[in-house]
Amino acid sequence: xxxxxxxxxxxxxxxxxxxxxxxxxxxxxxxxxxxxxxxxxxxxxxxxxxxxxxxxxxxxxxxxxxxxxxxxxxxxxxxxxxxxxxxxxxxxxxxxxxxxxxxxxxxxxxxxxxxxxxxxxxxxxxxxxxxxxxxxxxxxxxxxxxxxxxxxxxxxxxxxxxxxxxxxxxxxxxxxxxxxxxxxxxxxxxxxxxxxxxxxxxxxxxxxxxxxxxxxxxxxxxxxxxxxxxxxxxxxxxxxxxxxxxxxxxxxxxxxxxxxxxxxxxxxxxxxxxxxxxxxxxxxxxxxxxxxxxxxxxxxxxxxxxxxxxxxxx
Amino acid sequence: xxxxxxxxxxxxxxxxxxxxxxxxxxxxxxxxxxxxxxxxxxxxxxxxxxxxxxxxxxxxxxxxxxxxxxxxxxxxxxxxxxxxxxxxxxxxxxxxxxxxxxxxxxxxxxxxxxxxxxxxxxxxxxxxxxxxxxxxxxxxxxxxxxxxxxxxxxxxxxxxxxxxxxxxxxxxxxxxxxxxxxxxxxxxxxxxxxxxxxxxxxxxxxxxxxxxxxxxxxxxxxxxxxxxxxxxxxxxxxxxxxxxxxxxxxxxxxxxxxxxxxxxxxxxxxxxxxxxxxxxxxxxxxxxxxxxxxxxxxxxxxxxxxxxxxxxxxxxxxxxxxxxxxxxxxxxxxxxxxx
Numbered sequence: 125x126x127x128x129x130x131x132x133x134x135x136x137x138x139x140x141x142x143x144x145x146x147x148x149x150x151x152x153x154x155x156x157x158x159x160x161x162x163x164x165x166x167x168x169x170x171x172x173x174x175x176x177x178x179x180x181x182x183x184x185x186x187x188x189x190x191x192x193x194x195x196x197x198x199x200x201x202x203x204x205x206x207x208x209x210x211x212x213x214x215x216x217x218x219x220x221x222x223x224x225x226x227x228x229x230x231x232x233x234x235x236x237x238x239x240x241x242x243x244x245x246x247x248x249x250x251x252x253x254x255x256x257x258x259x260x261x262x263x264x265x266x267x268x269x270x271x272x273x274x275x276x277x278x279x280x281x282x283x284x285x286x287x288x289x290x291x292x293x294x295x296x297x298x299x300x301x302x303x304x305x306x307x308x309x310x311x312x313x314x315x316x317x318x319x320x321x322x323x324x325x326x327x328x329x330x331x332x333x334x335x336x337x338x339x340x341x342x343x344x345x346x347x348x349x350x351x352x353x354x355x356x357x358x359x360x361x362x363x364x365x366x367x368x369x370x371x372x373x374x375x376x377x378x379x380x381x382x383x384x385x386x387x388x389x390x391x392x393x394x395x396x397x398x399x400x401x402x403x404x405x406x407x408x409x410x411x412x413x414x415x416x417x418x419x420x421x422x423x424x425x426x427x428x429x430x431x432x433x434x435x436x437x438x
Numbered sequence: 439x440x441x442x443x444x445x446x447x448x449x450x451x452x453x454x455x456x457x458x459x460x461x462x463x464x465x466x467x468x469x470x471x472x473x474x475x476x477x478x479x480x481x482x483x484x485x486x487x488x489x490x491x492x493x494x495x496x497x498x499x500x501x502x503x504x505x506x507x508x509x510x511x512x513x514x515x516x517x518x519x520x521x522x523x524x525x526x527x528x529x530x531x532x533x534x535x536x537x538x539x540x541x542x543x544x545x546x547x548x549x550x551x552x553x554x555x556x557x558x559x560x561x562x563x564x565x566x567x568x569x570x571x572x573x574x575x576x577x578x579x580x581x582x583x584x585x586x587x588x589x590x591x592x593x594x595x596x597x598x599x600x601x602x603x604x605x606x607x608x609x610x611x612x613x614x615x616x617x618x619x620x621x622x623x624x625x626x627x628x629x630x631x632x633x634x635x636x637x638x639x640x641x642x643x644x645x646x647x648x649x650x651x652x653x654x655x656x657x658x659x660x661x662x663x664x665x666x667x668x669x670x671x672x673x674x675x676x677x678x679x680x681x682x683x684x685x686x687x688x689x690x691x692x693x694x695x696x697x698x699x700x701x702x703x704x705x706x707x708x709x710x711x712x713x714x715x716x717x718x719x720x721x722x723x724x725x726x727x728x729x730x731x732x733x734x735x736x737x738x739x740x741x742x743x744x745x746x747x748x749x750x751x752x753x754x755x756x757x758x759x760x761x762x763x764x765x766x767x768x769x770x771x772x773x774x775x776x777x
Contacts, residue, residue, distance in 0.1 A: 427713075428713040428738070429543070429714040429715060429716065430715045431547075431714070431715035431716030431739070433715065434715055
């Protein structure tokens with residue numbers, strides 16, 4: 125792994141960036157899949173499970189990214205983010221609410237003073253196919269409306285055609301437009317085809333100034349598979365060893381059950397280390413997951429299996 | 439190779455300890471594999487000996503659970519010996535756990551939308567198809583009922599025939615019950631007022647212990663005929679005909695998950711099902727002494743409960759529509775006449 129903060133001349137040209145990214149060691153696909161599958165068999169029960177569930181709830185980025193999002197739905201989601209289970213005040217609040225940029229103002233209003241952050245997808249989510257000016261305007265508007273976190277998508281077309289410098293410069297430009305807001309860079313791993321590409325995109329995004337690297341938009345399948353999360357966790361671990369900067373990871377899409385969430389937490393602990401078991405460095409982008417976490421939490425507390433009839437529809 | 443009940447109990451304990459260890463999967467599977475089939479030696483009247491005489495090894499059946507259209511072993515890897523009334527070993531059946539019950543409820547819930555959304559006529563066709571499949575297996579069921587209840591073969595055949603007729607009887611009711619349980623109501627106002635019965639949802643059925651096939655059919659068929667999906671706990675004493683019935687259901691156009699069959703200890707499976715928030719109703723027919731306790735647990739989530747009948751039920755008598763209407767909810771629609 126590279127051992128300097130930013131190798132000199134990294135971004136001098138597309139050729140130097142390409143040489144650097146292709147110089148990263150390749151990912152052993154079979155090995156990554158086996159390691160992820162092996163860790164997924166860990167049995168987490170009773171008190172450990174209760175802790176994992178509460179931690180997972182605190183890590184949730186409660187997301188609604190539909191064309192049909194109404195102001196009312198955003199407010200309902202915000203209320204749920206603050207009190208996930210109205211019947212049980214001991215349930216912690218989630219980390220953030222994630223909405224489209226034109227819904228930021230409503231979410232900020234609804235969450236003022238609650239401690240739940242507002243995240244906004246920007247940069248022509250989910251495809252990312254728009255002129256840079258439009259992406260930057262999108263970002264600036266979301267930040268101006270009060271978004272504390274920006275989830276941007278990389279230009280997969282440019283990445284796959286080898287134009288790494290364009291991707292890099294786009295990320296730095298968006299990072300600049302973010303100002304104080306945290307920047308999460310969505311790699312859309314389902315479109316990157318290989319784990320090698322996932323590793324390259326992770327390093328590219330981290331060098332370009334990402335605060336978080338995020339697996340997917342949730343609109344493409346496969347989304348956050350365990351091996352992909354594993355590769356990205358390795359990248360942030362190695363990046364910290366190389367540069368001293370700690371980057372977060374956010375799997376999103378396809379994590380629907382408590383079991384999936386706990387498997388991700390096991391992966392975090394085993395690959396990146398316990399340092400990353402913190403909502404500031406690991407998030408889970410999800411919507412239906414929260415209800416399952418609440419049901420499992422109630423099951424642990426009461427011994428009675430829950431049913432979806434007793435939780436909100438979302 | 440024949441295991442006494444005690445030794446099986448012991449290995450069952452061993453299975454439990456292994457199951458709690460994270461790395462125990464391999465050991466557990468191995469145990470389950472060698473646990474279930476080989477212990478059928480002693481009884482089983484009219485089965486393999488004839489074949490064995492021709493120098494063939496008998497192909498014995500592993501009695502498993504039926505959940506979501508598949509036949510899994512118990513998640514716990516346990517099994518228990520099923521005996522005839524004289525204590526002779528018939529076979530080992532899967533000893534389902536609380537988690538199997540949970541999985542069964544998930545499967546039943548998933549199947550509910552599709553099954554309840556079918557037309558009543560189509561449900562009737564599917565149920566009639568089940569009866570056709572039952573008819574083809576009459577001999578096998580008669581053997582199993584004869585062995586389980588130690589009754590003469592002819593009596594067993596009569597019981598199986600009654601069970602098939604019962605199934606057909608309920609199949610015929612699917613598209614008629616709405617007219618009996620619902621209809622137009624006369625109201626004082628300019629409205630059409632119509633009541634239609636709708637299925638309650640996921641029903642946990644505790645099958646009567648005394649009649650392994652006829653009793654089971656009599657409680658199960660009405661539940662699914664009206665569009666509910668079922669999690670059935672088979673008779674603890676005689677679960678083998680129930681497992682064979684599950685094989686029939688699996689091969690007769692009934693969508694997977696509409697009926698989920700668990701075999702095992704009622705005392706272990708019933709309480710979590712009764713308290714489960716995603717179960718909408720309980721049929722306590724076979725709950726015995728647990729009935730009151732289960733009804734209490736069901737109150738926590740306002741489940742519909744069918745209490746067991748007083749005294750001994752004559753399963754051969756024509757049942758009437760009580761069991762059909764027990765798991766129906768009435769929806770009433772007021773529609774302006776528009777004068």
